[in-house]
Amino acid sequence: MSVKHQSKTESVEETGSKSEQLPMTGNEAIARGAWEGGVRVGAAYPGTPSTEIMENLALYPKEDLSAQWSTNEKVAFDVAIGASFAGARAITSMKHVGLNVASDAFMSMTYIGVNAGLVLVVCDDPGIHSSQNEQDSRLYSRMAMTPTLEPSDAQEALDYTKLAFDLSERFDSPIMVRGTTRLSHTRSIVNVSERDNVPMKEFVENPDKNVMIPSNARTSHPKLVRREENFREFLNTSDLTRWEKGSSRIGVVTLSTAYTYVKEVLPEASVLKLGCSYPLPDEMIKKFAACVDRLFVVEELEPIIENEIQAMGVQVEGKAFFSRMGEFSPESVRDSFVRSGVLETEGDEPEWDVYAPPRPPVLCAGCPHISSYMSLRNLDARVAGDIGCYTLAAVRPLSSIDTCVSMGSSIGNAIGMAKAGGQTRPIVATIGDSTMLHSGIPPLIDAVYNNVNITVILLDNHITAMTGGQNHAATGRSLSGDKTHRVDFETLFEAIGVKWIRRADSYDLGAMLKTFREATEFRGVSVVISDRPCVLDPVRIRGETMMVRAENCTACQSCMNLGCPALVWSDEWYDGHHKVEINPDSCIGCSMCAQVCSTNSIVAVPR
Amino acid sequence: MSIEKNEPGSELKAVDDVKNVLIVGVGGQGVIMVSKVLARICQLQGFSVKQSEVHGMAKRGGTVFSHVRFGSRVWSPTIPKGKSDILVALEWAEGLRWLNHLNKKTGTLIADTQHIIPPFAHLDRKRGAQSGYSTQLPSEILENLYDGYALDATAIATEIGNYRISNTVLLGTLSAILDFPVEVWRKVISEMVPSKTVDLNLEAFEAGRHWVEQSRKAGEAPKQAPVLVPHVTPQPVDEEFELILTLEWCKGCDICVKVCPERCLILNAEQKVELTDPDACTGCRICEWLCPDFAIDVKKTTQAAVSA
Numbered sequence: 001m002s003v004k005h006q007s008k009t010e011s012v013e014e015t016g017s018k019s020e021q022l023p024m025t026g027n028e029a030i031a032r033g034a035w036e037g038g039v040r041v042g043a044a045y046p047g048t049p050s051t052e053i054m055e056n057l058a059l060y061p062k063e064d065l066s067a068q069w070s071t072n073e074k075v076a077f078d079v080a081i082g083a084s085f086a087g088a089r090a091i092t093s094m095k096h097v098g099l100n101v102a103s104d105a106f107m108s109m110t111y112i113g114v115n116a117g118l119v120l121v122v123c124d125d126p127g128i129h130s131s132q133n134e135q136d137s138r139l140y141s142r143m144a145m146t147p148t149l150e151p152s153d154a155q156e157a158l159d160y161t162k163l164a165f166d167l168s169e170r171f172d173s174p175i176m177v178r179g180t181t182r183l184s185h186t187r188s189i190v191n192v193s194e195r196d197n198v199p200m201k202e203f204v205e206n207p208d209k210n211v212m213i214p215s216n217a218r219t220s221h222p223k224l225v226r227r228e229e230n231f232r233e234f235l236n237t238s239d240l241t242r243w244e245k246g247s248s249r250i251g252v253v254t255l256s257t258a259y260t261y262v263k264e265v266l267p268e269a270s271v272l273k274l275g276c277s278y279p280l281p282d283e284m285i286k287k288f289a290a291c292v293d294r295l296f297v298v299e300e301l302e303p304i305i306e307n308e309i310q311a312m313g314v315q316v317e318g319k320a321f322f323s324r325m326g327e328f329s330p331e332s333v334r335d336s337f338v339r340s341g342v343l344e345t346e347g348d349e350p351e352w353d354v355y356a357p358p359r360p361p362v363l364c365a366g367c368p369h370i371s372s373y374m375s376l377r378n379l380d381a382r383v384a385g386d387i388g389c390y391t392l393a394a395v396r397p398l399s400s401i402d403t404c405v406s407m408g409s410s411i412g413n414a415i416g417m418a419k420a421g422g423q424t425r426p427i428v429a430t431i432g433d434s435t436m437l438h439s440g441i442p443p444l445i446d447a448v449y450n451n452v453n454i455t456v457i458l459l460d461n462h463i464t465a466m467t468g469g470q471n472h473a474a475t476g477r478s479l480s481g482d483k484t485h486r487v488d489f490e491t492l493f494e495a496i497g498v499k500w501i502r503r504a505d506s507y508d509l510g511a512m513l514k515t516f517r518e519a520t521e522f523r524g525v526s527v528v529i530s531d532r533p534c535v536l537d538p539v540r541i542r543g544e545t546m547m548v549r550a551e552n553c554t555a556c557q558s559c560m561n562l563g564c565p566a567l568v569w570s571d572e573w574y575d576g577h578h579k580v581e582i583n584p585d586s587c588i589g590c591s592m593c594a595q596v597c598s599t600n601s602i603v604a605v606p607r
Numbered sequence: 608m609s610i611e612k613n614e615p616g617s618e619l620k621a622v623d624d625v626k627n628v629l630i631v632g633v634g635g636q637g638v639i640m641v642s643k644v645l646a647r648i649c650q651l652q653g654f655s656v657k658q659s660e661v662h663g664m665a666k667r668g669g670t671v672f673s674h675v676r677f678g679s680r681v682w683s684p685t686i687p688k689g690k691s692d693i694l695v696a697l698e699w700a701e702g703l704r705w706l707n708h709l710n711k712k713t714g715t716l717i718a719d720t721q722h723i724i725p726p727f728a729h730l731d732r733k734r735g736a737q738s739g740y741s742t743q744l745p746s747e748i749l750e751n752l753y754d755g756y757a758l759d760a761t762a763i764a765t766e767i768g769n770y771r772i773s774n775t776v777l778l779g780t781l782s783a784i785l786d787f788p789v790e791v792w793r794k795v796i797s798e799m800v801p802s803k804t805v806d807l808n809l810e811a812f813e814a815g816r817h818w819v820e821q822s823r824k825a826g827e828a829p830k831q832a833p834v835l836v837p838h839v840t841p842q843p844v845d846e847e848f849e850l851i852l853t854l855e856w857c858k859g860c861d862i863c864v865k866v867c868p869e870r871c872l873i874l875n876a877e878q879k880v881e882l883t884d885p886d887a888c889t890g891c892r893i894c895e896w897l898c899p900d901f902a903i904d905v906k907k908t909t910q911a912a913v914s915a
Contacts, residue, residue, distance in 0.1 A: 023650055023658075129661045153657075153684075186659040186684040187643070189650055257684065264683040330687040349689055349711055354748070356704035357728040357739045359633065361669035378865065389667065396730055556891040557732055558868040565668050568724045569738060576734035577889065585770060598866060598893045 024190045026183035029154040030121055031056035032190070033161030034091045035064065037117070038198025041083035042067040043076035045438065046467035047095030048130045049184035050123035054093055055470075058479045064195065069470060069479045072407070072438040073098035077105045077120070084118040085210065087201030089165050093121035096137050097406065101439070103140065106174075108212050110144040111220040113172035116201050117165030120146075121177045126300045127327030129181050130466075132387065132406060134325070136301040137178050141278035145224045147231050148176040148278040149240070150256040154188045160275065163240075165198075171234075173227055178277070180300065182257045182327065232279040240275030241284050250342055251292025253285060253305065253316075258298045261333040266342070280308055289314045296321075296340070300328050363392050365566035366541065366588035368506035368532035369459050372430065373400040374562065374596075375513040376457075379520060381428040382417060386410035386440075388432035389466045390459050397563045401430070408439025411447060411456055418452040426520035430457045434464035434472045437487065441496070447525045448497040455519045456527045458489060461534040469537025489529060498527050506532035509595045535588055543589030544604045546582050552601035553579040559593035559602065567593060625678035627686040628781075631705045632697030633723045634668050637774035640799065641695065642673035644778060647795045648787055649677035659684035668725070670701060693784065695777055697760075698723045700741040706748070715754040717780050719773055720745055721761040732869060732889040734848070756780055756819060763814050772804070772811040779815020789816070848890035849906045854879045856902040863894035863903060 024032065030053050034042065042065060044054035058067040070076035073094040083090035094102060099122050106120070122140075125131040141148035149164055151157040157179065164175040208216055235241055247268045254262045255274040262271060272288040274280070277299075289295045289309075297306040297318040306318035321336040322328070337343040363370055373393040376383050377400040385391055385401035386409060394401040403413055414429035431440050436458055447454055464470040471477040476486030493501050500522045504515040512530065519526040535541045550570065555577035559567055566586040569578035582593070584605070594602035628645060632638040639660055646658040660673040674686045686708065694709040695717045696702025702718040709716060728739035745757035760776035775796065782792045793809060800808045859878030871887040872880055872894060880902065882888060895905045 021650075023646060023656070181661060182659060182684055185661060186657055187646060188657045188681075188684070189655065260682045260684060264687070329685050330683045334687070352703075352706045352748075352751075354703040354706055354743050355741050356700045357725055357741065359668070359670045359700075359704075359725040359727065361634065361667035362726055364667060377870065392667070397726070554891070554893075556868055556893050557889065558866075558893070560726075560729060561868050563726050565726055567726070567729075569729045575890075575892070577732075577891065578729070578736070578738075598897075 020192050021189050022192055023187050024154050024158070024192075025052065025185055025187045026151070026154050026157045026179055027052040027123075027185070028056050028187075029157040029190050030093070030161045030177065030179070031060075032192055033158035034119065034165075035060045036158070036193060036195050037119075037162040037165040038089050038196045039091050039119075039165070040065050040088035040116075040200070041080060041090040042092070043070045043079035043090075044068075044093045045070055045073045045076055045098060046434075046464050046470040047073075047098050047123075048467055049125060049179075049181040050093045050095045050098070050121065051467045051470065052184070053121060053123075054479065057091070062480070067479055069472060071473055073102040074105055077102040077109075080118055080120075081105060081109050084114045084116045086203055087116050089117045089119075089198060091119045091121065091161075093123070095131065096122055096124045096135055097131060097133065098122075099137055099140055100135075101407065103144075106140070106144050106146075108217075110146050110174055111212055111217055111224065112210055113220075113223075114168050114174060115204050117168035118174045119161060119164045119168060119177060120174055121161070121179065123179045123181065123184050124301070125181050127181065129327075132404070134301060136304065137176070138277050138304050139302065141176055141178075142304075144174075144176075145228055146174050146176050146278070147171065147276060148178050149275055150178050150277050151183060151275075152256055152259040152273070153183070154186065154190045156275070157183060158190055158192070162196075171227055171231055172223075173231075178256070180257055180327075186257075228279050231276075232282060235276055235279065235281035236283045238275075238281075241281045242271075242273040242275070243284070243288060244271040244273060246270040248291060249293050250296065251288055251294070252296045252298055253288070253309065254298040255305075256300065258300055258328050258333070261328050261330050262298050264330045265334040266337060274305070277305060280305065282312055285309055286312060286314060289316070294342075296342075298322055298328075298333060298336075301325075360395065361392060362563060362565050363389060363398075364535050365564050365586045366535045366543075366590035366592075368461055368530065368534070368590075369393060370398070370562050370564065371506050371509050371512045371592055372457055372459055372516075372530045373398045374509060374592075375516045376400050376428060376430070378513055379428075379516055380425055381455075381516075381520065382423055382425040384410040384413040384417065384427070384429045386429070386431040386435050387466075388435055388459070390430060390432060393563075397561045407435055408443060411440055411443035411454075414454040414456070415443065415447050415450065415452050418454050419450075426455060427453070428455045428457060428516075428520065430459055432465070433458065433460040433462065433474050433489070434470075436489070437473050441492075444493070444498070444525075444527075445496050451524065453523055454525060455516070455522075456525065457516070458527060458529045460489065460529050460531050463534045463537045465534045465537060469534065475538075493527050498525050500524065500526035501529070502527075503529045503531050506530045507590050507592060509592060535590075541588055545584045545587045545589055546591060546594055546602050547584070547605045548579070548581050549601045549603060550579055550581070552599050554599050554601075555579045556598050558596045558598050562592055562596065564593060625676050625681055627691045628675040628693045628695065628785075629672065629686055629691040629705060629708055630675065630695045630697075631670070631672040631701045632774075633701060634671050636671070636697045636723075637771070638671045638673050638697060641697070641774050641778055641781075642675050644792075644795050644799055645675050645781070646677075647799070648791055649675070651791055651795070652787055654678060655681050657681045657684045670704065672705065693717065693781070695781055697774055697777060699745075699757075703741050703743060703748070709752075711753070713753055715784055716748070716752055716756065717777060717784070718745070718755070718757045719760040719777060720757050721759060721773070732887070734890060756784075756822065758815075758818055760815065763818070764811055767810050767814060768807055769804075772808055775800070775808045775811040776815035776818075779812040779817070780819050781815075782812070783816050783819035847907070850882050850885070850888055850890075850894075851904040851906050852880055852882065853902045853904070856900045858900055860899065862897050862899070866893050866897055868893065 080090035080092040149160040303319040321340040385404040410429035474487040555574035570581035572579040649656040654677040656677040749755040760773040764773040
C-alpha cells in the first residue's frame with residue numbers, strides 16, 4: 001500500500017514502499033509509528049514540544065484515521081478512551097503539563113484497561129525551553145501504574161509507538177510513551193514500513209470492567225498490581241532492555257536521550273539501555289549490577305530509576321553527580337563523570353571574551369496583544385495573566401503581568417484576589433481565545449455565580465498562536481482545515497450571565513484604553529474582547545509600513561515602550577536621547593507607535 | 608521491530624569521525640531551513656545524520672540554533688561545547704553568542720555581518736545611554752580564528768531581490784567549505800525552497816559560493832565585509848536635569864501622568880503631581896510641553912555646574 005505523507009514544511013514524498021529511509025523528527029516518527037500501528041483515532045491539544053505529533057498524524061489518509069484538536073487535554077484523552085472502548089486503536093498526545101489536565105481521566109481509565117490499544121504520548125521539557133515547569137511525567141506512570149516506554153531517538157520513537165499498541169492490548173493497559181523536547185525536535189534517518197492491517201474490534205459490554213463504581217474499582221486494583229508484575233516479567237526477557245557489554249569497571253543504566261550522551265562520552269562503559277522506565281526489569285538490572293564494579297544511573301530530572309534500584313538492594317550512584325534539574329548535554333554528562341572520578345578533566349580552553357545582547361522571544365511587530373497591555377499599564381491594573389504569547393508582556397518594557405500560573409488560571413486567580421480584598425487597583429484577568437476555550441469557561445461561570453468585581457480581557461487573535469498557529473473551536477476550522485462550527489464568544493458569555501461585554505479594536509489604543517476604563521468601572525464581571533487576528537497565522541499580515549520623520553522626533557522613547565521589535569534607535573540624537581527609526585522589513589503598519597508618538601513624527605511611508 | 612539483542616556481547620562502538628555544524632540566528636531568518644538542507648545533503652551522501660533544534664519560540668524573534676552532526680554513527684543529537692567544526696551565523700551578535708561552541712583549534716566561522724537589534728538592547732532610558740548591541744567588529748574576531756568568513760549576506764541577498772534569502776547566500780558559502788558535490792547542493796535547495804523562489808535561491812547560492820572563491824583568490828586579502836561602523840554613535844552628555852514642580856499651579860488634570868513614558872509621575876492624595884521615581888525620569892520634557900498650567904519645568908544644568 002502506498003501513502004502520501006507530507007510533513008508540514010516538506011514536499012510530498014512517497015513513503016509506502018518497504019524499508020524506506022526518511023529523515024524524521026521524533027514527533028514525525030511517533031505519528032508514523034501510530035499510523036503503522038493501525039491507529040484509527042487521534043486527539044490532542046497543542047503544546048510545545050508535542051504539537052507536531054497530531055499535525056503530522058492528520059496528514060495520513062482520512063480513510064485510515066481521524067485526527068483532531070480537542071478543546072483541552074482531558075477531552076482529548078477521553079476521546080481516545082472512547083475510541084478504545086469502541087474497538088479502534090487510539091492515541092492522544094500532550095506536553096507534560098497537559099497530562100496534569102488529563103490526569104483525572106488517566107487515573108481511572110488505567111483501572112479499566114483497554115479494548116483496542118490505547119497509547120498516551122507525553123513530551124516532557126527538561127530545561128524548560130517553553131513551559132512553566134519541568135515536572136517529570138514518569139512519576140505519573142507510577143501513580144497510574146502504567147507501563148512507560150522511553151525512546152532515545154526517532155527510530156525508537158517509531159518502533160516503540162508501534163509496539164505500544166500491541167503491548168496495550170496484550171497487557172490490558174494504556175501505554176505511555178514518554179519523550180523529551182530533544183527527542184521531539186531531533187531529526188534523524190528512520191526506517192519506515194507499511195501500515196499493519198489491524199481490524200476494528202467489537203464493543204465489549206462489560207460493566208464490571210468498564211464502569212468505575214467502588215465495587216468494580218476494588219476488584220480492578222489487584223489486577224493492576226498483577227499487571228505490573230506481568231509486565232516486569234516481560235521486560236526481563238524483552239528486547240526493550242538492551243545489554244551493551246563493555247568495560248566491567250563502569251556500568252551505566254540509562255535511557256531516553258540521556259543514553260545517546262552516555263554513548264558519546266563513555267563509549268567503553270557497559271550499558272544497560274532501558275526501553276521502559278516503569279516497571280523496571282529488576283532481574284536484568286541485578287544481573288547487570290553484579291557484572292560491573294561501579295554502577296551509575298544516568299537519567300534526566302528526578303532520581304526515579306536510581307531510587308528504585310536502590311530499593312532492590314543494589315548499590316548505585318546517580319544524582320550525587322548528575323543534576324536533577326535542566327536538560328543534559330554531552331558536556332554536562334561528561335562533567336558529571338569527571339566529578340565522579342570516572343573521566344579525567346579535559347582542561348579548560350580559554351574562552352572568547354565576547355558580548356551578545358540578551359535576545360529572549362518578544363511579541364511580534366504589530367502583535368494585537370501589545371495595546372491591551374499598554375492600556376492595562378496606564379490603568380495601573382492588577383493583572384492575572386495566563387499561558388500564551390501574551391505571557392511575554394511580563395517582561396520589560398511592557399512589564400504589565402503580575403501573575404501567571406497555568407492554563408486558565410487567570411480568571412480564578414482574579415476571583416481570589418477580588419475575594420481577598422485589600423486591592424485598590426482594578427483586578428483584571430487576561431486570557432487568550434484558545435486558553436479561554438481550554439479551561440477559562442468554568443472560572444468565568446464561577447466569577448458570575450459568585451458575583452465578583454473583576455474584568456476579563458479576552459485576547460482574541462483567532463488562533464492558537466504560541467504553538468505555531470493551530471485551529472481551535474472558535475476559528476471555525478478543524479485540524480485538517482475543514483470548515484466547522486465557530487464558537488461565538490459573545491453569545492457564550494451572555495449565556496453564562498456576563499452583563500457587560502464589549503468588543504474593541506486592538507489597533508486603536510484610545511478605544512482600548514477607554515473601553516478598559518469603562519470595564520473596570522463596572523461593578524461585577526465585565527468582559528472586553530480585544531479583537532484582531534494574529535500577525536503570523538493563519539495569514540502573515542502586512543500593511544503600509546510606517547516611518548519616523550527624524551526632524552520631528554524628540555527622542556521621548558514613548559514608542560519604545562511598546563517593545564515592538566521593528567523600533568530601534570537611530571544614529572541621531574535629541575537632547576541626550578536616541579531618536580528612533582523603524583525597520584521597514586519587520587514593520588507591518590499597525591500604527592500603534594504613531595498613536596503614542598508625542599510629536600506626531602511617525603507617519604506612513606509615502607508611496 | 609528492529610531492536611538489537613539483549614544479551615551481553617552486542618557491542619556498539621562509536622567511530623570518531625563525526626563532523627559538527629552549528630547553525631544559529633534569529634527567529635524567522637531561516638536557520639531551520641539551512642540545517643534541513645544540510646542534513647538532507649549529508650543523508651544523500653550516505654552519512655548517518657542527526658539534526659536537533661529547539662524551536663518553541665522560533666517565530667518570536669528569539670535566538671534560534673540548530674545542531675547538525677554527521678558521520679558513520681552519530682550518538683548525541685547536540686554538539687558538545689567547543690566541538691563545532693563549523694559555526695554558521697545568520698546574524699552577527701548570534702555568531703558572537705555561540706563563538707565559544709566553535710572548536711578553537713580547527714573551527715571555521717561563517718557569519719553574516721548584518722545586525723538585528725533586539726528590543727532589549729535599546730531599553731536604557733538614561734541620558735547618553737549607549738546601545739546594548741555587541742561592539743566587537745568582524746576584523747577583531749577573524750584575526751583570532753583558525754578560519755573565518757564574514758560577509759554581508761543580507762546586502763548580497765537584497766541586491767539579488769529579497770533580503771530573506773540571505774540564508775541561502777550562506778548555504779553557498781558553506782558549500783565552498785564542505786566537500787560535497789555542488790550539484791547535490793543545487794538539487795536539494797531546489798527541492799526544499801518554495802517552487803516560485805527556486806531561481807532566486809539558486810542565484811543567492813551561487814553568489815555565496817562565488818564570494819568564497821573570490822576571497823580565496825585574493826589570498827591574504829580580508830575574508831570579510833568592510834568594517835562596520837557601530838550602529839549607534841556615542842554622543843557625550845555633560846548635562847544633568849531636574850524636574851521642578853510648581854504645585855500651587857497644578858490643578859490635578861492628570862495629563863502629565865498619562866503621557867509620561869516612564870510612568871514616574873502620579874497624582875498624590877492632594878491631587879497634585881508628584882515624581883515617584885527620580886531615577887526613572889529621563890528628562891524627555893513631554894510633561895513640560897503638555898502641562899496647560901506651566902507647572903512643570905525641566906531644568907538643565909551642566910555637569911561642571913553640578914560638581915562646582
